Amino acid sequence: MTSVVVTEGLTKRYGRRPALADCTLDIPAGHVVGLVGPNGAGKSTLLQLICGLLRPSAGRLSVLGGEPASGSARLGFVAQDTPVYSGLSVEEHLRFGAHLNPSWDDQLAHERVDRLGLDPKQKAGKLSGGQRAQLALTVAIAKRPDLLLLDEPVAALDPLARREFLQGLMEYVAESGTSVVMSSHLVADLERVCDYLIVLVRSRVRVAGEVEELLATHHRLTGPRIDPEALGPGRAVVHARHTDVQSTLVVRSSAPIEDPAFSVDGIDLEDLVLAYMSEAAESGRDRVLEKQR
Numbered sequence: 001m002t003s004v005v006v007t008e009g010l011t012k013r014y015g016r017r018p019a020l021a022d023c024t025l026d027i028p029a030g031h032v033v034g035l036v037g038p039n040g041a042g043k044s045t046l047l048q049l050i051c052g053l054l055r056p057s058a059g060r061l062s063v064l065g066g067e068p069a070s071g072s073a074r075l076g077f078v079a080q081d082t083p084v085y086s087g088l089s090v091e092e093h094l095r096f097g098a099h100l101n102p103s104w105d106d107q108l109a110h111e112r113v114d115r116l117g118l119d120p121k122q123k124a125g126k127l128s129g130g131q132r133a134q135l136a137l138t139v140a141i142a143k144r145p146d147l148l149l150l151d152e153p154v155a156a157l158d159p160l161a162r163r164e165f166l167q168g169l170m171e172y173v174a175e176s177g178t179s180v181v182m183s184s185h186l187v188a189d190l191e192r193v194c195d196y197l198i199v200l201v202r203s204r205v206r207v208a209g210e211v212e213e214l215l216a217t218h219h220r221l222t223g224p225r226i227d228p229e230a231l232g233p234g235r236a237v238v239h240a241r242h243t244d245v246q247s248t249l250v251v252r253s254s255a256p257i258e259d260p261a262f263s264v265d266g267i268d269l270e271d272l273v274l275a276y277m278s279e280a281a282e283s284g285r286d287r288v289l290e291k292q293r
């Protein structure tokens, strides 16, 4: 199998409002995928469609080569706010997981709990946010899923807990080769762990691809003020900022840009994400202004 998730025109509407619109993706296996975008962009909606908790309104979706199936043993899902059963102890979570999942790896689960220093008798409701996130991750990975879906798993954690969580995740991925799709607003974290990126803005996929390839094909151009249209074919302007005399552009181009009028620099993942997000935010503002006129 070469793709873990394939979507074509995937759309989810609530009433007439799309939460996800015309989403076409082909996520190759063996990647840690970062899913980023502003609040309300459709990240949770996409993850819930993939794990079968939501049904599409239109379009096609294939997960691990078949129909998405909620509760599938091949999928591990940690929903936003890392839900655990507050009345159950750590040990009861593991027993519950073992009972529900035929592929449950009890040794892995207990080793992780030991290593994290979690007290097996402690009720989950009495754990800290970081410990709850780690318990939820432990339950998800002890299923030995082929695809792990994590919805903002580190949002509530302090920097140290975040690092520990991500380190634990990366160790597991290195050992198991599991594919991961993880949403987050923390681009610096994603930069450390992801090798594939999807940027969703206002329910649409703005860009998707391998991080290495995206970084190699996006450039920052700084030079005299220019109309972005004048850059010529094969150079897509993702974001443009102008002063009276100078333009700073983020441009996507697979061919190298050699233009003596501009200084051309590479960009990092955060710049790339922000370029796509601000382009969309600005066109949204323009539309609001147009409506107000």
Ligand SMILES: Nc1ncnc2c1ncn2[C@@H]1O[C@H](COP(=O)(O)OP(=O)(O)OP(=O)(O)O)[C@@H](O)[C@H]1O
Binding pocket: 014, 018, 019, 020, 037, 038, 039, 040, 041, 042, 043, 044, 045, 046
């Ligand atoms: N059950 C629902 N009923 C109606 N609208 C919904 C429902 N769930 C989500 N939406 C809407 O769908 C859109 C996408 O929401 P979603 O939760 O997928 O965004 P998100 O990118 O995960 O946001 P965040 O970063 O804030 O978690 C939003 O406009 C949201 O208001």
